Amino acid sequence: MKLYFFRTRLLTLVILLCLSDLLIAQKSIHEQLEEIAIIDQKVMVPMRDGIRLATDIYRPKGNVKVPIIFSRTPYNFNSWGDGEQRTRTATKALEVVQKGYAYVVQNERGRFYSEGEWDILGTPLTDGYDAFTWMKEQDWSNGRIGTLGCSSTAEWQMAVAALDHPSHAAMVPQGFGAGVGRVGEYFEQGNWYRGGAEQMLFIAWLYGVEQDKYKPRIPKGATQEDLIRISRFYDLAPENPPVDMAEALAHLPIKDILSNVNGKREIFDKMIIRKPNDEDWFKGGLYHDDMEIGVPSFWFTSWYDVSISPNLALFNHVRNNSKDALIRDNQYLVIAPTLHCAYTRATENTIVGERSVGDARLNYSEQIYAWFDLWLKEEKNDFKEITPRVQYYTMGSNKWQSANSWPPEKAEMVTYYLSSNGHANSLYGDGILSLSKKSKGDKPDSFIYDPMNPVKSYGGNVCCTGNAVKGGAFDQQAMETREDILVYTSEPLKDGVEVSGFIESTLFVSSDAKDTDFTIKLIDVYPDGTAYNLDETIQRARYREGYDKEVFMEKDKIYKLQLTPMATSNYFKKGHRIRIEVSSSNFPRFARNLNTGGDNYDEVIGVVAKNKIHHSAEYPSNIKIPMIK
Template sequence: MTPFTVAVEGLAADVHLPDGDGPFPAVLIRTPYDRRRHRAELCGWARRGFAALAQDVRGRHASPGEWHPYENESADGAATARWIRRQPWSDGRLVAVGASYAAHCALALALDAPAEDRPDAVIAAVPALGTVDTAREPSGVERLLARAGWWAAHGDRPDSDESALDKALAADPGLLTHLPLTGLPERLGRSLPSWPDVWRHHERGRLAAKAQHAGMPLLAVGGHHDHFTEDTVALWRGWGGTSARLLLGPWGHGLVGEPGPDAEPAHRVGLGELYVRWARRALAGDLGPGRRGAVGLGGSPLWVRADTEGELGTQRVRLLHGSSFTADPERPMSSEDLAVPTDGTPDRCLLVTPPLPRPLDVVGPVEVRLRATAHTPSADWAVRLVAVTPTGVAERLAVGVVRREEPSGEFTVGLGRLARRLLAGTRLRLEIAGHHFPAHARNPHTGDDPVTATRLLPSRREVDAGSVALRLPVLRSRPTPTDPAEEILR
């Protein structure tokens, strides 16, 4: 292998070429997280016959210019793709690969660049589709903790400090409680001029909407414990290329390097080797048409086909307390603590199911329907589903948050997707609250924007407990197991 560093259209890139004369198909990774972190990955691609490149995006690490997240990746990616295809070691075929922001770079090249510059195949893992898509839930509610952490670590700087927010929180545990939230840079002690722009827009889905016009194969990879699970699945479902494959395991944002508590040994997939095998078949035109894939069933050793989905059924819930409660943004329900207060004024409506009489396999989107009232101009409704095992251990299953301006009525809160086996004897705890902080910004209940608000009001709430319906997608028969590699490579 012959590694070297080169400036491609002025941007720093490491290149690893396979042994031999070539020409070779190429793999391109464009990243803000330091191209040097991908050297082992580039070596792995090169050993398997691919010319492999990792490039620092504009304004990051060794690449000059100004760093504007999500703004320049289509044009810079297109220029890099043209450069690759002009090289004597390139056979013209190109696979765009990336995870998180690097997946955005791959998708921007595939969906936004001129047709002649687009890659021949795309591998997008835990894709961060755009500023709004990462900063807001589909309901519009702000994802505070994750975005504060990312912008503190990477925003408006050429390098990164992964622990920037953790260090700031250690010095000031109430850092994220200070208002307005636009003042966060001053509290971090550094300039962060792009921070207010993170929240300026509300429309999600700009890049995903272009997926229906895609012309190349896609491999979308995600985790059930990742912020971007819904975006990963939507990308796969909406992809218009000849072939789309989905791999979704019981993992967090770090995929197999961040297994969830429900991950089993059977979910330890060798992603690198699978990517190579898929890329070879994609470039050779050997993948079957349509959408296929595999989903890991957490709490079991099984993988099931990606089109497996349970039948929505209502689970009976019993009110424990809090049909009337106060959502006080000065004392919000914690997103990090699963303990439930048992004294004082209730801060949430708490309901529970009877112990499950037998194991349940839950695969698909979960939702809660309810009828409720809030006595403030604006209100968020946060719903958290927790499994309490027969031994008494509480484990978060799913969370959903919606924002409503209407004071009362019937509505549905989507809690995202589950793929999980629940053991017999498990109780499901349902918490309905007004906040889920600091994962999500606090609604101030004044009608003001939560990002710029400076005043907070308590919000009195009433929940019609008899109306609450927990809707789970339950498989009515034992699922048929599948091999994830076979499904991906079909």
């Protein structure tokens, strides 16, 4: 009888718990948030020049001082109403408040309800510093602030961290490449360049996000009450007409691409004419490696993001060069196998492009909050004891691994030399990757690069280009039938090998043009011929001696090119082969070089170039690959 009553009570309890969960699930995100949080929207936070930035604050109820997780963004975060876009901020706020933090989200100046004029990558660094000061002084703040965000909500964090505000206690930048200006040998300038060639993603991105200069503007000095009321029915987020970006990015000259689709041009017009070392790159919100980061950092990157190599180089730079031992010792890194900002989209069978990379899930949220608990709440948790310095996902073996550094300590550089009998053109040519260096001269490989018929981008490490490029791993075999792609492939591997680290490329090149580009793509070739791309890079020949000068080529003279290193972690299984493709275009991932030696951005007519790759004993073109056997 007692057992019967116990079972009945247990069943009743289970039913009540299920009903409670059901009732919670039926409540909207906003209703759940209102139960636990004080919500203060459209707070206009003043900057030192009088401009006010629109800020929403969500903090736990009660008279308590709490740490702050801060997100600053150019995107719309109006959380009023239903729908995924409208509930995203509220959902994040609910999660953060439940963890015992205040969540503060703020628009950059000139965006939506924030006053002032917006300038991509040009927002004053002092805006971040002033926001920290304002938050620290609030009576509900414990004075410790952590920054969090991906892509545009991450790119500003590094340069502001270099200002060393005393309340900036920790940061979690994710997919942060657009905030990296110069680090080591990389002169990305916020993803605008790679190897001196323009990356076209920002052209497409600017069309989608920049609002018309004649957009409605809220009168300066509007009250918080007015702003809240207006935001309930008008969120200042118009959409530009849909555009076929594959067609739009093909327009020449490059400087007229946005005007050709009736896009807003003011910011683009001044950026497109900047050279890689233009002084204006060093005046805005970009981080450069002469700036001292003084903040413990938990970095999140991904193999198919647009700037994985510079991102990894920045992690190494801070960890190895910070003047403060505490900062050097508190840099942590995650490298996922996903596209840009797609960490949490990993599933039991994660597909990136066409390739399955297995179960790539990770307890991201748990690790991030443990990191913030350590630095913002000053909890003595076990984050540092249980979290590897570097967590990286190895494709091919499809598993998470850990290391104390990047590259992993066991990685050894192995040199593969390019070789052929003079016809490495296409998949059907005679190009090979050999561990043996040529002992005597051989015939170089030549190909015709016509900028009016460039090699099309197919997969790769890209974001934000609309329908122009799909990112990720795709079978390259069909692309490799082109005669303007040189293909060099190793023998089938007798044993499986892990490639983890930076891949260094050296090409000896010549051309009959004054200037041209050279591209490299690293590929995993399966026994059935499937050829999945891993990473890619490019070098504009005029910048081979540095980005502070342009040195043009002399006809048929041989030059040494050091391409910016690629990066990956991939297990090449037994029987697989290692392949590289060499060409002179990867469009529209990168702007095509018109080969004239001119400015390129204002040109319409290109020059056909005959380009050569030399790989003799005297000119040993090669690729150095980090292997863990």
